[in-house]
Amino acid sequence: MFALPRLSLAPLLLGVLLFNTSVASFNSCTHDETFIPDAVLRVSVETISQSCMPPKDVLLINGTSPGPELRLTEGRTYWIRVYNDLPNDNTTIHWHGLTMAVSPFSDGTPQASQWPIPPLHFFDYEINIPVGMAGTYCKSCTSILIFYHSHVGFQAVSATGPLIVDDSGPVPYKYDEEKIIFLQDAFSSDDTTIEKGLTAKPFVWSGESAVILVNGKGGGTADTTVCNASLSVINVDPKKTYRFRIIGGTALSFVSFAIEGHNNLTIIEADGSYTQPYNTSYLQVGTGQRFSFLLHAQAAPPKKTFMMQFEARSRPTVTRGFAVLNYGSDLAHAPYPPATPPMTLPETTVGFLDYVLRPLIQDEPFPTAAQVTRRVTVRVHQEVSGGRTIWVENNFPWTEDTPREPYLVSLYKNDGIEFPSMQRALTNGGLDPVTVAFPAEIGEVLEIVIQNTGSEAGGVDAHPFHAHGKHYWDIGSGPGTYNAAENEKRLIGTSPVKRDTTMLYVYDTSASNNTDAGWRAWRLKVVEPGVWMIHCHILQHMIMGMQTVWVFGNETDLIRGVPIPEVEGYLVYGGSVMGNETHWPQVVEFQTDWEDDQ
Template sequence: MKSVSKVSLLALPILLVFGIAAVNSKTVKHTFRVSYISGLPDGVLTTSILGINGKYPGPLIEAEVGDVLEVTVINKIQDGQNVTLHWHGLHQRGTPFQDGPSQITQCPLKEGSTQVYTFPLLLPGTYWYHSHVNSQYTEGLWGSLIVRGTPEVWQELYDEEILITVNDWYHTSAKQNEEWFLRPESGGAPPYPFSVLMNGVGRYPCGTALKAGRLCVSYSQVRPVFKVQPRKTYRLRLINTSGWVAFNFTISGHTLTPIEVDGIDLAANQPVHHAIFIGAGQRYSFLLKADAGVVGDEFLIRASLRKEFLFTLAGNINPAPEAVINEVTGVIKYANVGRQTYSSSPLVKPSFEQFDHSKTYRTVETWSTMDFLTEMETVPFDAVPAPPNFDTEKVVNIIFQNDENGLRRGSFNGHPFELPTGKPALGKLVDGIPIPEATSHFNMKYGDIVQVVINNPELGPHPIHLHGHHFWVVGMGHSGDGSYDPLRHQLNLNGHRRDTVLVKEKSWLVIRFRADNPGVWLMHCHIDWHMLSGMAMVFVEAPELASSIRVPDEARKVCADHNVFI
């Protein structure tokens, strides 16, 4: 009788989530029709763009804390592919079947079928959504998601908002890239990106494209222009939606004051910086003061890919990796514009201009002279420290090795991750079926404080994303610092929280989180090619509460299309 009482008590926060959302919410509805479209994001005609409602990038979702998001996904992918959507950074507390990873929290949606995702939005911040089937999102199946507090913590400090996304781009399809990458001949070198984009646009050398037999239209190569009013302050939301690359980011002549990291508001008076290093999957918000010029002045928005962390071997599916233009740019233009936004959204809508190589811009600094944000110096607004002790620990070593077929695979602890077949992992948990060992699952009890140590002996950084949680970053080594040693390395319990963090090259990382979200949650490298080859694992959280997890009718319906029944 005591155990039943305990389960009921522990399930109470989940029930309260739905009660609060139902009383104080509106429903924000979207319909996403997913299909292949053609376009020229970087000037080169690409026919394998996975668009939503005929467009790339996908629609911006804007909502407020307490709203219920309802997204109807219609799979019209012409070659019969399955699809899912993951809501990157949202915890899905009490709604784990809505998280989206194929065969982890749901069966994939078959071509010709429809699925409705429905869940409450409980945390403010800058998020994004993307496909979680193989490497699909590298074809463009992603969009931005903003959840605003009512009011926002720092709302009185800015007048309007600017949203900027940066990402890598491929002229080859995801299927082509996957088939090339998942064979021994690739040597473990991911498909090399062809270009980098800002807000969905960029440029590629047309001469190189024409030599490869691809249509390239130079006048379609454009960049975003944001008009700002002198002396106003803007909230700049920045999202890296790449499948691989990390960027240096700056706005020439201006400083950036961080106020949000991955959906976590920061305390006042954070150090001011000129530049930020941002990895795949990460998000930031900054205060940008338009105080560096007068009407008519123009300043470059610069995102430069960190090419030293990319590598390639002879025979890469990208035949001309040297052709990638390292830096993608936009423009901040000072103008007498007044208020550019409407009551429904505080976002400034950019215009787009063709590249004009004869133009000059104010104050273009070199990267080596800039002051970069130091992640471990940021402090959350709520100042909640990490728990001083932990109940269970998982040590994860990043390893690349050849399998029995000679395929170079990434993994955690030498065990490449494999997706379960039949019922998704969460369905197996709910139905009392053992989760396969090939998922490298790690079990924890409800309320446990979990410490995860990640050691990276490789030459490049890895962005580690944990579904279902924000975690405390209690320790982060410098490049070349070696593996974590508790006798040598000091932890910081008063550091920041986030959901996607970079473990630096040849270094270590320590995170902690509270196991208070029953379900099956994926942890993986957000370099999509590394996850595809096996660098992932699942945390099975509160298996003793599995019977209290509600299975939505939509989840049952989508699985039934595969003759799988939960």
């Protein structure tokens, strides 16, 4: 299960989509035996041992965890077929970092945009990547870093893998080769046990991460427990320059990372946006975050192997893991964790990279405070309700059992969940309490403030917040209560980068119940209609309710000219859009020209 293979994509038979700039054009068809998907992912479960832990059921993609590397190219539309080979459980795949506005039922979010894939069915995901899509990719950049994962329950702890998007522009940074560092957590309990505990009355915690896995392997320590398992090895050659792509695929751990003897790491990408070079001796990677950095291999290294050290420091206990940077040929024997950590990593830096990263190219102007049309504050809070420990946002949780069907499906069907009311939202801090959704109009410039608070028990947690859809400009973070005027002063002379996952930090380890305890702020132009989730990317917190649903655009914007009869198969669980061994899927090939629209 430890291999990290690359899945080559077959040529797309359907070609690049033709576009219409006013409304969506579309083609209804059956993906029968003549249809060849560009890639196939199969989600299955096997009883295996991860690192030092006893055997348990683990979800795999194409037989491995992490799953195979996918490489896509800008300016093309891809179809990726996902088989749910699980005998009893639903699944989805979310394309973390890609906006799926072109294909509204392909975002992989069962609580928001689509029904999950039933057991023993398959679904064809349509992924369109316009050239130079404003807000996500710069027009002269290449090879940005995404990843994919399930968006059901705790499945993403292992059902996940890397995804890289290339474009046709010149390479902005020169390097000889690429390497991937894919970070994951492993827990002693299986997914089902963890999910049941998190939703139980009373609450049963999952436990802390037992191991930090690097490309599927790992060893080290968790508190006082030692895991003496073999480590992943990344081979390099002297004098070469390498682009390392590090992916925060962890469920829980906020990981600090450094490489023994290599103190000059040059960050060149954050969450799929190229940055101006920024030198650092270490990185901090939250779950859902991605970075690329350049490493210049030593010309005459004093030894063959160097430890790569990874530490989850934001939890009550420290989990420490390792991998090996190896110069030259493969090692004769598998390496194991050192008896003593070779490095002392710095304490967690609150505000890491805030206000200092700059975009490599400013593809569209950063909206000023004067251009902001509305500020929405999302207050996150942990409380006990009806014996169950939950996370709420503006007094409401959003869990997998909150909507009886995906929100976008309900809007199409008009069968009980009304369209969110902007009037109600404006009188309730941005949230419509009837639909428990945050509406926004196309053309708005939102300032979204995520406000941390002390829990009922007086604790404070860190939260990596992720936004689906269009990327936002990250405008920083700080302790206490957000102060717009003071933060605007800090933005003078800066040029924020676009991100999709940034940290809500712990500034104080305790705070009185419901008092402000730190914030994170974004600016976002509302240009892509859709039903989008904004949520903490810690899987435990998501299961416990730390998710919000945002509806961008009105009914006309969302439907975009595709009548209900054409999408009927998307509106029913297990509908005709899902294939199985008895029938082929009947799909809609959506087509929208976002490049011309913007």
